[in-house]
Amino acid sequence: MPGSPPAGQPVGEPPEPGQSGVLRIERLEVTYGRTVRALRGVGLTVAGGSVVALLGANGAGKSTLLRAVSGTLRLHGGAVTGGTVRYDGRVLDGADPVTAVRSGVVQVPEGRRVFGGMSVEENLRAGRLGLAGGLRRGRGSDAAGARAARERVYGLFPRLAERSGQRAGLLSGGEQQMLAIGRALMAAPRLLLLDEPSLGLAPMMVERIAEVVRDIHAQGTSVLLVEQNAAMALALADYAYVLEVGEVRLEGPAGELARTDEVSRLYLGEAGEADTAAGADAERSAG
Amino acid sequence: MSTAFDILLNGVALGSVYALVALGFVIIFKASGVMNFAHGSLLLLGGYLTAVLHERLGFYAALALAVLATALVAGAVDLILLRRLDPHATHVLTILTIGVDIALMTDLTRRIGGDLLSLGDPWGGSVSTFGGSTVPHTRIASIVVSLLVIGAVFAAFRFTAWGLSLRAAAEDREAAALMGIRLHRIRTLAWCLAGALAALAAVFLVAFPAPGLERTTGEIALKAFPAAILGGMTSPPGALLGSLLIGVTEALVAGYEAELSALGGGFGDVAPYAVMLLVLLARPNGLLGEKEAIRV
Numbered sequence: 001m002p003g004s005p006p007a008g009q010p011v012g013e014p015p016e017p018g019q020s021g022v023l024r025i026e027r028l029e030v031t032y033g034r035t036v037r038a039l040r041g042v043g044l045t046v047a048g049g050s051v052v053a054l055l056g057a058n059g060a061g062k063s064t065l066l067r068a069v070s071g072t073l074r075l076h077g078g079a080v081t082g083g084t085v086r087y088d089g090r091v092l093d094g095a096d097p098v099t100a101v102r103s104g105v106v107q108v109p110e111g112r113r114v115f116g117g118m119s120v121e122e123n124l125r126a127g128r129l130g131l132a133g134g135l136r137r138g139r140g141s142d143a144a145g146a147r148a149a150r151e152r153v154y155g156l157f158p159r160l161a162e163r164s165g166q167r168a169g170l171l172s173g174g175e176q177q178m179l180a181i182g183r184a185l186m187a188a189p190r191l192l193l194l195d196e197p198s199l200g201l202a203p204m205m206v207e208r209i210a211e212v213v214r215d216i217h218a219q220g221t222s223v224l225l226v227e228q229n230a231a232m233a234l235a236l237a238d239y240a241y242v243l244e245v246g247e248v249r250l251e252g253p254a255g256e257l258a259r260t261d262e263v264s265r266l267y268l269g270e271a272g273e274a275d276t277a278a279g280a281d282a283e284r285s286a287g
Numbered sequence: 288m289s290t291a292f293d294i295l296l297n298g299v300a301l302g303s304v305y306a307l308v309a310l311g312f313v314i315i316f317k318a319s320g321v322m323n324f325a326h327g328s329l330l331l332l333g334g335y336l337t338a339v340l341h342e343r344l345g346f347y348a349a350l351a352l353a354v355l356a357t358a359l360v361a362g363a364v365d366l367i368l369l370r371r372l373d374p375h376a377t378h379v380l381t382i383l384t385i386g387v388d389i390a391l392m393t394d395l396t397r398r399i400g401g402d403l404l405s406l407g408d409p410w411g412g413s414v415s416t417f418g419g420s421t422v423p424h425t426r427i428a429s430i431v432v433s434l435l436v437i438g439a440v441f442a443a444f445r446f447t448a449w450g451l452s453l454r455a456a457a458e459d460r461e462a463a464a465l466m467g468i469r470l471h472r473i474r475t476l477a478w479c480l481a482g483a484l485a486a487l488a489a490v491f492l493v494a495f496p497a498p499g500l501e502r503t504t505g506e507i508a509l510k511a512f513p514a515a516i517l518g519g520m521t522s523p524p525g526a527l528l529g530s531l532l533i534g535v536t537e538a539l540v541a542g543y544e545a546e547l548s549a550l551g552g553g554f555g556d557v558a559p560y561a562v563m564l565l566v567l568l569a570r571p572n573g574l575l576g577e578k579e580a581i582r583v
Contacts, residue, residue: 075461101467113462115455126455129448130467187467 021048021088021190021222023069023105028093029082030064030073038064038078040246046191051213051223053237053254055230055267060243062226063110066193069224070107071097087191101130104190108197110226112180116169120160123168123179124150127186145188153182156215174205181212191222198229210236230267234258242267292420294542295535300426300491302534303433307488308511309518309526310440311481316520317457318477320377325364325384326485326512327505328391333357333486334406334493334500335395341407349407354486360391361482365475374460374470396502404500412495429491436487440480441523453477457521510537513563519576528574532566533559 023046030039039061046052056062067073069085069092085093087103100106115123128146154161157178163171168179177197184192194213198206206229213236217223227233234240234254242250242263250257257263308330315323323329333353340349364387369380410424444450452473456463464470485508492507493500514533518525540547540555547554566574 070465072461072464075464096469097464098467098469101465106467107465109462109465113459115458115462117458118451118454122451122454126451126463126466126468129452129455183466 021104022046023191023222023224024086025065025069025083027083028065028068028080028085030061030068030078031081032064032076032078037081038246039068041083042243042246042248044241044248044251046222046224047239048190049217049220049222050239051217051225051237053230053233053240054224054226054243055228055233055240055263056243056249057228059245061246062243063195064246065243066107066195066224066226068093069100069105069193071095071100072107098130101187101189104188105193106184106187106189106191107193108180108184108195110195110199112173112176114168114171114176114179114183116167118168119165120168120171120179121164123183124153124160124186127183131187146186149186149188152219153185156185156212157182174201174208177201177205177209178212181209181216185216185221189221191224192216193224193226195226196228197225198227198232206232228267230258230263234263290542293422294538296420296422296426297542298535298538299531300429300534301538302514302531303430303437304488304491305511305514305534306437306527306530307433307484307491308508309515309530310437310523311484311488312512312515313518313520313523313526314440314453314477314484315481316515318453318474319365319369319374319380321369321380321384323384323481324381325388325391326481327508328388328395329357329361329482330485330489330492330508331395331500331502331505332360332391333482334489334504335399335404337406337486337490338404338500346407346409350487350490353489354483357486358479358483361485362475362479365478370471370475392505395505399500399502402501403498406490406493406500408490408494410494423495425491425494425496429494432487432491436484437527440484444523449473449476510559513559517563517566517573519573522573522575525573525575529566533562536562 023044025042025044028039028042029037031037042061042065044052044054044065054062054065064073064078067076067078068080069087071092073079080093083093084091087100087105090099090103092100092103092105115126118126125146128142128149131142159175160178160182163175168176171179181194181197197209197213201209210232213223213225225233225237234257237254240252240254240257241248242257250260250262308326311326312323315321315326333356336353336356337346337349340352343349344352364384368383368387372380372383408425410428413424414421415424416422444454452463452468455466456468456470456473460470488508489500489504493504510533511530514529515526516529517532518527518529536558537555540558544555570576
């Protein structure tokens with residue numbers, strides 16, 4: 001029966017000591033519909049307790065990479081056709097989303113995707129449904145964990161506590177983003193995958209989301225942050241990767257990367273669109 | 288006004304049975320986006336099993352077994368046939384349920400033939416008289432049982448992990464998957480529950496004063512179909528409301544047949560669909576249907 005401990009512990013390769021909570025992606029290839037290669041040989045590491053930014057233009061493959069980690073590629077007709085995704089030594093490529101959630105990796109989808117017809121409180125409850133024993137055990141030992149998780153979320157987002165009975169569909173965009181993050185935090189992840197959390201939000205709200213990411217990180221959760229808002233992402237991250245047409249173009253410590261000409265030209269808005277292609281090809285030094 | 292009271296009671300009793308069936312439609316639709324055209328034959332299967340088992344096992348044991356078996360068959364339809372296919376191709380899955388319906392119905396028709404089977408329910412033809420109205424006990428039983436069962440299902444939607452998972456998956460499959468909700472399992476359980484409700488509904492659909500289970504009983508159940516649609520298809524309370532509306536309409540048309548003779552005989556069969564059309568003309572999303580009104 002599914003529901004027993006997640007399958008996929010690799011044989012003969014225990015998690016390396018001192019490396020707990022590491023997301024390690026190696027030579028990852030993802031193909032949609034057997035023909036469209038969305039990722040080609042991508043390597044990426046998120047060390048335990050760090051914030052890593054993943055930058056890139058539309059269609060670069062950022063969301064695809066997150067899907068490969070969270071196990072939702074299949075819902076989009078995609079599949080991992082090469083390489084590995086491991087979290088804490090546990091194989092995540094080809095696994096289902098439940099495996100990721102139970103390993104401690106939870107994704108906040110792009111566009112927030114809160115359950116609009118359900119109340120704020122119910123959305124938060126839904127965030128715990130994937131944990132072990134969710135359907136069968138339900139109550140009991142889980143209740144204390146749920147309470148602690150809810151308190152953490154309401155502590156981060158007092159606004160959600162005020163609106164706990166309201167339908168999520170009626171919240172503002174920023175509040176929905178908070179709810180989406182809060183919902184993911186209910187599963188007490190050790191690694192949070194954030195897909196474009198600032199998309200479509202007012203500058204003040206972007207600021208607020210950035211604070212929240214800092215707080216979450218300070219509480220001991222690693223973050224893999226996918227963003228088009230490079231200024232925000234680089235300010236938050238320790239390390240950053242730039243994806244371009246399915247490949248890693250650049251990588252490096254976030255501070256360094258922010259100072260390179262290429263990144264500032266392409267992603268920090270100091271150049272026109274026309275320079276994009278030439279600029280990307282010209283410099284590959286920062287990695 | 289004993290006739291008016293009789294008619295209303297008949298209508299509510301009928302509506303409560305339709306509600307069991309309509310709720311099944313809605314649960315399956317929410318969980319898998321499929322209109323289950325095999326629902327009528329599932330209902331017939333439940334009724335048939337109760338009919339053939341009750342003499343040996345007694346009514347309640349037979350009913351329990353029939354409900355369980357129908358739930359398993361419904362779950363198997365999902366597990367064996369639908370799960371292999373692309374969940375987005377809901378039109379294909381819907382057509383597949385027509386195939387299931389034909390196969391199941393053909394076999395049951397072969398078994399039942401021209402017979403009229405009794406389900407052996409304990410109420411039989413007993414009646415009580417209240418102030419000049421004669422009320423069959425089956426009517427009261429159907430209202431009470433439906434209320435209890437529907438109440439339990441509604442509570443499950445709200446308070447259980449399964450209910451929450453179902454609602455979350457119905458709203459957004461991917462977001463639900465990202466929470467670690469097992470979409471397949473939720474869906475199969477939904478089919479099982481809908482099958483169980485249909486088997487239960489069969490008892491009251493064919494109980495006194497109806498003559499008994501016959502091979503066309505499954506078709507009668509399809510009157511719950513407009514009830515589910517006019518309720519909004521995704522809304523369980525809507526299905527309930529729709530069922531009551533259809534039940535009462537049918538009872539009214541039957542009760543005042545003489546006055547409605549201008550419409551021709553047998554208008555009672557058409558009435559549910561006429562009501563559905565009228566409601567949908569005024570409210571295209573049904574009575575309580577979701578309008579895609581979510582702020583982005």
